[in-house]
Amino acid sequence: MASRFIPHPDNLTPQVSPFWHHLFPVNIDLALKSIFGVWAAYLLVNILRAAMWGAPDHSHPFVDYIVTAAISVSVTWLLYRLLVQVEQRTAFAVFILVVPTVFLALATVYLTNFILGYPRSIMENISAVHHIPLDQALSHFFDTAFVHYLIFLGWGGIYLAMANNRSRQIALVHSRNLERLTRESEMRALRYQLNPHFLFNALNSVSSLIIDKKNDPAERLVDAISDYMRSVLNDDKEDMISVEQEIAQQIRYLEIEQVRFPCRLRFTVDIDQDVRDWKIPALILQPLIENAVKHGVAQSSVPVRIAIKAIRDADRLKLVVTNDGRVQMSGSKVKGTGTGLANIRERLAAIYGPAAGLFTGNGPDETVSATIIIPDEQQIFGDYWL
Template identity: 70%
Template sequence: MASQLIPAPDNLSPKISPFWHRIFPANIDIALKTILGVWAAYIVANMLRATLWSPQSHNHSLEYYIITAVISITVTWFLYRLLVWGGKHLTLAVLILTVPTIFLALTTVYVTNSILAYPASILDYISASHNIAHDEALSFFFDAAFANYLILLGWGGLYLAMANNRNSQIALVHSRNLERLTRGSEMRALRYQISPHFLFNALNSVSCLIIDKQNGSAERLIDLIADYMRSVLYFNGDDIITVEQEMAQQIRYLEIEQVRFPSRLKFEVHIDDDVRDWKIPSLILQPLIENAVKHGVARTSVPVCITISAIKDHNRLKLTVTNSGRVSPIISMAKGTGTGLANIRERLETLYGPSAALLTGNGLEDVVIATILIPDEGQIFKDYSL
């Protein structure tokens, strides 16, 4: 199961040319949509107000609103650049939205009225266009500036919220993919702990057969080992395979062990049809099969049957390995069976967390039972869906 790392840079924004990138160095789509959207809404809202109100009580024209919007878009762009520069720090962002924004709002109203009033003075224009006394014109000027300040302040808050949300999404995706890559690496490392151990035992068996001058059996064993290792190490590079594929690998392994113990080792495999395509970690059964051979077959002179089964039990996959005999936890740990079981538990924990389990113990009919419980395959990395 290959894990691809999603790059940390902002790959959620559209690709733009270097020219536009210099003008909008960050979050160009958010900046453009919010700037144009806010001031388009300003024009629409005021034109609706002009239409609904009588001309006597509302003297601003479409020209006034268009000039105001154009100037305000430019001023908002300056505010955007300030926020890009200092918006990573909350205190500095609040300071920018407080002090510089006041002067930007005053600048917007001053430039707009200067254009419309030319060549008259601003206060004379305001007094004449709004039918108010000359001494009230200055108060009207600051009221208009305060209204623009609130719009700029609202835009700044909206932009910061959307930009920070995007940054959080990028960081979350990057973090989750790093964790996924780490988990995948841990799983492969745990999986590859198994192969050298098996290969050592298998080559030791070949050596014993050669010493006993059983060359035919040794040659057959080498062929089986090569086939098994090819399947294990080059099975599409997958760490997650189906139950049916895992069982096929274990059958190859048991066929190898049957060459060592032709009269003592028998095995049976049972798979429910509805779990054949269930996805599980590759070689998850290998340590259990090895333990069954090492402590069930190799240490006795009577025939031993190893049974492997895979069934569905209450929406969970139940993998069971049984063999004749009894096991003592203290003795078994002393004889070295703890590493393989720990390997299984670590792999299950890495992939499924607490949703999976490994249970071992003695059965009622003089058998040793090892059971792996795996949740529905949809649980695999389900916390990475965004």
């Protein structure tokens, strides 16, 4: 059963005035709909039965049914308040429905006949209204009480089922909100990890130029790094950007590295038109480009070509970074890679679950290849659903 202490930022529970909140502290919409729904159905059935058959036993005045329904609604509200007190303790809720409800049903029939039959005694009223001998009135009293007991029991079951469903919905909303916040925090932490990683490599490039007494290229490189970092930091709040934006940032980075390797670094870019607007994590390609420069261009004495490709493969996006050269393999892992590739895998897992992945290794024609596979939004966590 729903707890009174669960907040409702999910808008599953309507906002009401303090008066109604005092009367219905928990699940006011469920309580009102179920209480009035059950007794409205009871009232309608009895009116139709009296109108269709017109037997003496069912020919009560309309006001009798109204009074009976009104008293029954009040008693059901009292039962609701009892259930609210036990909150989510199912055993206590069942006990209330089974035991105290018996006395509530007896009290309902007693009070109804007392009001409708006054100043006659209750048994005399039952005998007169239902046209039965006085000695059978007590049996009729208990029969009617048993019917009310079943109705109260049925209402309680309906209300508890709806309240439990509401509780699960609220818990699910909170769980999803918490999961979203956790994933966003993890994504930002992983992304922040890239900035010092890039800066460390970039400063190494500046240091190399200074050591080689290439002051003008070093100065241009510092300016380019400053512009690049300013661009990255200005986009810091945007965790997901388009493929086109991401590759544009990587082109800027490669242009920075071309200052250090003007004769050895070549790059090409190939983007399918239909994936340009595909949203991907910002800087997801950065470690791959850095590795291509660090392990390909920097360790080669001949020109090295870096190719960036973004294509659609069925219903998935493939981001491929290749560069000339070969890497030594140990088992299934590529030697010489650390923080960058681990960062990519962790970010992909945080955002897409098992539906995305990163694959690295030696490609054909003396090249090294790294491929990121990203699903569309409808496939995120798709492997979790049965």
